Amino acid sequence: MKQLFATALAVVFAAWICPANAAQTDDGPPLWAWGFTSREDAPPVAATPAPAPDTTPHQIPGSKLSFTSAQISSRSAPADWFPEDHPAMPDIVAHGRESSDPPVYACGLCHLPNGRGRPENANLTGLTYEYIMQQLMDFKSGNRQTSDKRKTNTALMAGFAKVMTREEMETAAKYFASIPASPWLKVVESKTAPKTNPRGGVFLPMAGAQAGTEPLGNRIIETPYSAEDFEVLRNPRSGFIAYVPVGSLKKGEALVKTGNSKVTACTTCHGMDLRGLGPVPRLAGRSPSYLARQLYDMQHGNRTGLWSPLMTPVVSKLNSDDFLNAAAYLASLEP
Ligand code: HEC
Numbered sequence: 001m002k003q004l005f006a007t008a009l010a011v012v013f014a015a016w017i018c019p020a021n022a023a024q025t026d027d028g029p030p031l032w033a034w035g036f037t038s039r040e041d042a043p044p045v046a047a048t049p050a051p052a053p054d055t056t057p058h059q060i061p062g063s064k065l066s067f068t069s070a071q072i073s074s075r076s077a078p079a080d081w082f083p084e085d086h087p088a089m090p091d092i093v094a095h096g097r098e099s100s101d102p103p104v105y106a107c108g109l110c111h112l113p114n115g116r117g118r119p120e121n122a123n124l125t126g127l128t129y130e131y132i133m134q135q136l137m138d139f140k141s142g143n144r145q146t147s148d149k150r151k152t153n154t155a156l157m158a159g160f161a162k163v164m165t166r167e168e169m170e171t172a173a174k175y176f177a178s179i180p181a182s183p184w185l186k187v188v189e190s191k192t193a194p195k196t197n198p199r200g201g202v203f204l205p206m207a208g209a210q211a212g213t214e215p216l217g218n219r220i221i222e223t224p225y226s227a228e229d230f231e232v233l234r235n236p237r238s239g240f241i242a243y244v245p246v247g248s249l250k251k252g253e254a255l256v257k258t259g260n261s262k263v264t265a266c267t268t269c270h271g272m273d274l275r276g277l278g279p280v281p282r283l284a285g286r287s288p289s290y291l292a293r294q295l296y297d298m299q300h301g302n303r304t305g306l307w308s309p310l311m312t313p314v315v316s317k318l319n320s321d322d323f324l325n326a327a328a329y330l331a332s333l334e335p
Pocket residue numbers: 047092093104105106107108109110111120121122123124127132135136145146153154156157160172173281290293294
């Protein structure tokens with residue numbers, strides 16, 4: 001960390017003596033990264049999708065278990081379809097703490113028992129214990145917020161961190177840090193994307209007569225392979241596909257590996273393979289929507305944790321196109 005801070009200080013100093021001339025074309029948080037289609041009338045993000053009351057037991061191929069909708073989305077004991085896929089969950093991950101005020105939901109509800117997470121929250125696999133602990137502290141101190149306040153699940157996350165005990169944080173951080181990263185999403189360059197509906201901060205593919213494609217434009221559309229596996233079943237083995245603009249991977253690669261003479265190459269701190277370096281987080285193979293949100297949040301002073309200053313000189317010289325290209329390329333890498 002010491003060496004990193006030295007590098008960062010040098011970069012901050014350089015930025016101070018020759019002010020950044022980067023054009024900051026800023027139309028607000030990129031809607032695609034937050035799972036909205038409009039600034040005005042998009043519905044607020046539901047913390048957890050509310051399934052219709054349903055007592056029919058659901059099943060998933062490959063799992064011997066069956067759960068009702070209420071069990072699948074329970075905040076204190078969400079379905080664990082494949083216990084064999086992950087280490088034994090500590091109580092805080094499997095059940096949260098219902099007795100606290102506000103109640104802490106089971107981490108496994110949103111981040112899934114295997115930690116792979118979903119685009120509207122975060123993938124917690126392949127991160128270090130130190131990094132996870134620091135993020136929980138940053139949420140707790142109010143230094144991690146989201147730039148589009150309609151995204152209410154980030155506020156929920158911060159609320160959990162505020163009431164969690166040190167021991168609960170350590171237990172959860174140890175658990176997730178013990179799970180190595182694995183492929184969870186596929187990235188394809190495309191001029192079109194499937195038609196989707198934004199729901200709960202995620203774009204769900206339309207079905208039946210509504211299904212079809214639309215121009216992608218200058219967006220990334222990250223969508224589950226199956227809306228049913230995502231929304232109804234919360235299937236922790238059914239991943240995501242991200243449609244990214246044609247040419248974005250090559251542009252992203254140049255930026256990430258060289259910095260395009262605007263910023264320090266991302267590989268300097270995040271590792272040559274972008275799988276993390278010491279406590280600096282892994283970026284390879286993670287959700288492009290999540291990555292772009294973090295870059296924008298850091299650029300706009302909504303993520304100002306203890307270690308965020310290392311990113312300040314980087315994000316202050318980049319624009320939304322750089323964020324999109326970097327996120328597309330990073331997501332496409334083998335985690
Ligand atoms: C209601 C859903 C929800 C639950 C339950 C939840 N989280 Fe989160 N978590 C989020 C969201 C949303 C984010 C931030 C996404 C954003 O703002 O882009 C997040 C982010 C994080 C991050 C930051 C990851 C990174 O790479 O910086 C950590 C660490 C984390 N959560 C840990 C936990 C732990 C531990 C628990 C259980 C006590 C938990 N979360 C429970 C929704 C949830």
